[in-house]
Amino acid sequence: SAVISQKPSRDICQRGTSLTIQCQVDSQVTMMFWYRQxxxxxxxxxATANQGSEATYESGFVIDKFxxxxxxxxxxxxxxxxxxxxxxxxxxxxxxxxxxxxxYFGAGTRLSVL
Amino acid sequence: xxLLEQSPQFLSIQEGENLTVYCNxxxxxxxxxxxxxxxxxxxxxxxTVVTGGEVKxxxxxxxxxxxxxxxxxxxxxxAQPGDTGLYLCAGLTTSGTYxxxxxxxxxxxxxx
Numbered sequence: 001s002a003v004i005s006q007k008p009s010r011d012i013c014q015r016g017t018s019l020t021i022q023c024q025v026d027s028q029v030t031m032m033f034w035y036r037q038x039x040x041x042x043x044x045x046x047a048t049a050n051q052g053s054e055a056t057y058e059s060g061f062v063i064d065k066f067x068x069x070x071x072x073x074x075x076x077x078x079x080x081x082x083x084x085x086x087x088x089x090x091x092x093x094x095x096x097x098x099x100x101x102x103x104y105f106g107a108g109t110r111l112s113v114l
Numbered sequence: 115x116x117l118l119e120q121s122p123q124f125l126s127i128q129e130g131e132n133l134t135v136y137c138n139x140x141x142x143x144x145x146x147x148x149x150x151x152x153x154x155x156x157x158x159x160x161x162t163v164v165t166g167g168e169v170k171x172x173x174x175x176x177x178x179x180x181x182x183x184x185x186x187x188x189x190x191x192x193a194q195p196g197d198t199g200l201y202l203c204a205g206l207t208t209s210g211t212y213x214x215x216x217x218x219x220x221x222x223x224x225x226x
Contacts, residue, residue: 048213105156
């Protein structure tokens with residue numbers, strides 16, 4: 001198993017500002033993912049964080065808006081840039097071992113943009 | 115675009131009743147996971163099914179993967195209030211990129 005620490009757990013931000021969310025894992029993992037979830041709804045994959053290379057973004061998400069870093073196999077950050085109220089959501093990071101068919105999640109970051 | 119549709123979207127039942135949640139797609143997945151999520155927490159993995167036709171049991175929960183690996187079901191026997199939560203299926207796709215596609219979700223409430 002893997003233990004994931006996500007910071008901050010929640011934040012209230014002003015429109016036009018940026019927030020960086022951190023994801024720390026207690027062991028080295030191959031795959032790290034960032035998701036967005038509206039309260040009570042399902043998860044939408046934002047991107048796969050690749051160690052040592054640029055993240056792979058899903059349709060509808062771009063690097064300028066959601067820059068991602070992954071400097072090593074235990075840490076990643078997601079920045080929500082130039083925020084608007086539409087960015088209010090829960091952001092979750094997860095990790096998986098390739099071929100393990102198991103995915104572990106952090107508790108999420110609840111973001112409110114005023 | 116790969117989609118996983120879950121039904122029903124919402125379900126409110128009395129304690130002791132049985133229920134089934136369905137997860138359907140037109141795409142084939144390498145494996146399929148079921149998660150339960152409670153408010154303020156991340157999803158927690160319940161089970162992974164890998165082989166077409168596979169059936170797995172976890173106490174009162176029974177999971178089945180369709181023969182063609184395009185669909186799955188979750189059956190709960192004698193539901194308890196502790197089963198309340200958001201149930202999510204997620205298909206693993208390895209064609210092109212390695213990633214999980216999440217279903218639309220089923221919110222279950224079990225009344226005492």
